[in-house]
Amino acid sequence: MRRPRRSLLARILWWHAAAVLLTALAASASVYLFLNATADRFERQTLRSEALAVRDQVAARAAGASAPASPGDRTRLEAAGLGYAVVDARGTVVLDRLPAALRPALRIARGDGERYLTRRSRRAFYAALSVPVTLGGERHWIVAVQNLDHPANVVDDVIQQFLAHAALVVLPLLVLLLGVDALIVRRALRPVRRASALVRTVGPARPDVRLAAADLPAEVRPLAEAVNDALDRLTESLDTQRAFTADAAHELRTPITLARIRAEQVSDPALGAALKRDLDALGQIVAQLLEIAELDSLARVPNAPVDLAALAEQTVAAIAPLAYRRGHAIALDRPAAPVMVSGHASFLARALGALVENAVQHTPSGTSVTVEVSSAGDVSVTDDGPGIAPHQQDAVFQRFWRRERGAGGGAGLGLAIVARVASIHGGHVELVSRPGQTRFRFAMPEPNDSR
Template identity: 50%
Template sequence: MRPRRVIFGLNSLLSRILWWHGVAVVFTAVAVSAGVYLFLDSTADHFQRETLRVHAESARKSLRLGLEGQVQLATSEHLTKLPRTFSLSVMDGGGRRLASSSPTAIVPTDRIPRGGAPTYFKRRSRSAIYSGYSMPVPFAGSTVWVVVVQNLEHPDYIVDDVLRQFFVYGLFIVLPLLLLLLVVDAWIVRRALGPVMDASTLVRTLHRQQLDVRIPEARLPSEVRPLASAVNAALNRVIESYRTQRDFTADAAHELRTPIALARMRVESVSEEALRSALKRDLDQLGRTVSQLLEIAELDGVLPAMDDTIDLRALAAETVSAIAPLVFRRRQSIALTGSETPVVVRGNAEMIARALKGLVENAVTHTPAGTAIEVDVQTNGILSVLDNGPGIKESEQELVFRRFWRGDRTTANSSGLGLAIVSRIAEAHGAKVSLRTRAGETVFAIRFPVQS
């Protein structure tokens, strides 16, 4: 069996699986990175809110009235250790700053919410992003608001930077891992499709002599097994029909031989010479047709061994000598040209001789008297038969190897089987018949693999 090959075509099962899995991998990488990013961002936002609230509570506890009745923030260890990214301030209902840990306002007071409940907020200025916490506090008979603001763009604040870097670098870490998973998946799918590819290779390379070969279903995946079973059933039906047709042809040919032999004997009793000659010609043609039918049935059956070592030059010389009388009776000439040294090929000598004889007979039958026929053997294993007859029409060149096809159906000197037999013999030897024709020249050639 040939080595496994998995075809990566646009319509192949493997390419479709990998394409959709690749889309899923990219989507998963982005989704995982985005999901983790959102989770961490939400967690960081919660911690940030809690941090601001704790600072606001500490500031609320440190509120004091000064000697002149002004609001003050009492110095405490917590306030003195406040990070540089934070600022504290106390505001009244009109937005006036009553006390502050910073001489300048980080966020304009009109953008700070002052509601009846603690409020978390975020603001963006031209140069930075801020988050804050505004807490209403009853103090000295009125309500003031303790406001804690944090600069999120300050170098000391690294949480947002970490989150941004995680999303970028996390994507570049997760995506290669998922792509590696895609490569592993490709290997797994290829392994899984191995039996399917083996089955397709088996079917593709089936020869007409391998009539009993079927797709092995045991190793196939369960999803493909019904298809293989259906193909095997179809092969059974086709081969049964093929065998019935082949057996009918062989049986009919055998049954016709005896009546033809009896008719040949009885035709001798016909007294009229012209009628007797015409009947003999018709019976000879019928006999040739029956013989060719038997040959077709034989070639469609079990072929003989193809391992003879054959000198193509010697076989051609012998065949030309045997058929020369037929050629000369038709007032035609025949010559053997080409290599003067042995040309060694492997196959069945009798079948190759039969193919060569068929090509010569075809040239004799379809060319007029005075035609020159040439049998050529080349050292590269090409066996050719040339004639200088009228040639074959271009529209008919693809049809000449079909069984029972005849270019001129008004004549009864051909059954249309000769070239079909030649083509079948060439196929059995791993060769193919080629045709090159034009007005005044026709060349049939068979190229056999040469043995070194």
């Protein structure tokens, strides 16, 4: 099973976070390398200056000043973490001002030119520069060394800790940047979310809804235009289907009427009665098809004040003779005051009639049907028949659905009409059924709602 892809916002933030993080790491590494190279250059200049000063000092002594370096010179070197030594061509240290921890630096002496390196030994981290000089006509090397771990040397410590401290700065900035990005992207995608909400309203009741492609970002505009084109084709197909249903139903009414007249002339009473029953059932199906076609053509019905309680009373009165002939008891429970709703009285009457007739026709003789009107604008039709199986309850409002396909008694359009009437009025139909009781609840919007 293919995993669903992340949202566009998540993908943008993910890639942007990766790009910003890589950029921050690259920038930090570049700055670190630059600072490290700069520190090495300054370190080398410092050591060269120290080596040249030692050369001048040794040359002056060779000219006649044989006194050792002054105590202040050693104190200065120790305070700066510096040291030096002079090595002759045989490798003999002729002048030693190196602390013991820095003595491994003597290994770099006796090169053809200047040699500079930084190295960490077991006792110290140091930078060393070997400078070849000529003293007294002989080749010597002055090795100047600085202890980089010495407290006086803060530049190297700053560089070493740069990346760690940079991370403490970069990570909060990255989080802040992603938060700002989320706000920006959400704002940029707001027209897309509005378009998505609009598309969710598309349906048989609102086939004319279209997206305003000009208001969408350029990247999404082709998709919106394609959706609009698809909706145009679907609407055209739906209109063709509705027109065909209505035309077919209209064309069938006349032949059915003529056949009904001819059935009256059949000499065999039993055959004539059977033909009339079949033609009556066929006429009812045609009438329901016309109702479906009429209801499908409406997105919203004209609103007018309707007394739902009075309408239910008229419906019960009209169906009561049929209920009594079938051996049912029928009762009405309604408030004394009118229950006013906004809607189309004729359509509402059809829906209530279909609910009550469904209860009468699909329950055994001897059962009862109760119609209850609430002041909230709901009508409930309850019967104490066998009930509807749970696996069938989701299908009862589908067109042409019947519990037993081979049985007579209708085409399965009555409850579909009820659901459609509720939908175009902004209401809904609920079904609760168990063995011994079935209850349909036709719920309208609040009374006196200005929908």
